[in-house]
Amino acid sequence: MTLKNIVGIDHAVVVVKDLDAAAANWKSLGFTVSPRGTHSAKMGSGNYTMMLGPDYVELLGVLNETEHNAPTRAFLAKRGDGIERIAFTTTDAAVGAEEIRARGYTPIGPTDFERPVTMPDGSLSAAKFATYQWPYEEAPGGLRIFACQHKTRETVWIPELQVHANTAKRLKKVFIVTPEPETDAQHMAKLIDGSAKTEADGAVTVPSGGDRADFVFVTKDVLAKHFPGTSLAGIPERGGISLVFGVADIAAAEKAAGSADSRSDVGVVVPPSKGNGVLLAFVKD
Known part of the structure; x- marks a missing residue:
């Protein structure tokens, strides 16, 4: 691995047509599912996560149709529920985007966003991220890839959410x-x-x-x-x-x-x- 700004797989994005039903299904399979998150109006999406040790799985659903979530809607229309993309952990999204640009790939982003998070003690915090994507057409085996920088890991990797009945x-x-x-x-x-x-x-x-x-x-x-x-x-x-x-x-x-x-x-x-x-x-x- 010679890319200096990605660590390895960060999380898998499973897109679903019915977000709440999918969360209930994964819970029935022994996963501890996070409270539902809602992204910005621009993104028009919501999510649940299953937090593991170094990585996690994200269930992603479209709440409102926007330009940003058009690729996700196209995926759901063609295939239905499934793994749409995989994220890598990046140590610096801005530098990482320039690193792939130097290799001939025009990055999408970097983009900063956040979503509100209710912490175990009931207080409200935020999960903050910066991401960049490889061009949409660069999807090996039909799998889109992007990189994610976690700016507030403590609001994502919450210990209580990392304990699962399926271990x-x-x-x-x-x-x-x-x-x-x-x-x-x-x-x-x-x-x-x-x-x-x-x-x-x-x-x-x-x-x-x-x-x-x-x-x-x-x-x-x-x-x-x-x-x-x-x-x-x-x-x-x-x-x-x-x-x-x-x-x-x-x-x-x-x-x-x-x-x-x-x-x-x-x-x-x-x-x-x-x-x-x-x-x-x-x-x-």
Whole structure:
């Protein structure tokens, strides 16, 4: 990794048509879900988060149609619920944006924004961010990428929100399904100045940086071999499809997921049909 201003995967953005229903669903799978956040009028969106150790998952919904959320609305219209984009942690959004500009990519942003946060003691605070995006057309395997600088980590990584019944600790892998895993993996590696490694089964892995989660590009056939016995009905031809979580206790993850899960050699698996378009896997960390 030669990009100096990104650390690795920060969070996965799962966009959903019904934000509150999605939050209830993820709660039923053993996640502690944050109070609902509302973004600015310009953004026109709202969110819930599932905070882990170094990273997290964001459920994002459109509350009001705006120019800013047009790409998200287009994604939902075409695919429905699912992983729309992945954020990297950046240490400095302004400097990071200039770093990718120097490599020939015109950044979108940096953009500063914030959302109100109710703290555990009932006081009102704010979560403040600065982000920049790679150009929309630079989406390896159909997965958009951006970088996020957390200016107020203490209002996002709240200890009470990091304890989950399923014992999830962190993201370990993000699977992207594509007819051309080698090409799309090399595309991702180029965007982040990383590397791609072809595995024996045909999957192609791109580390995101540091000890953060890896990207894994696979065909549908290879994805099925990674998650045997899991229904892949309705998954897209191309796009982010699975989040693999490292957990402290597999038995707790199985109990929390309940009837939604199916045990396999990889651990506890929830099919996309029960994970808002996301195949969720829980493995011992």
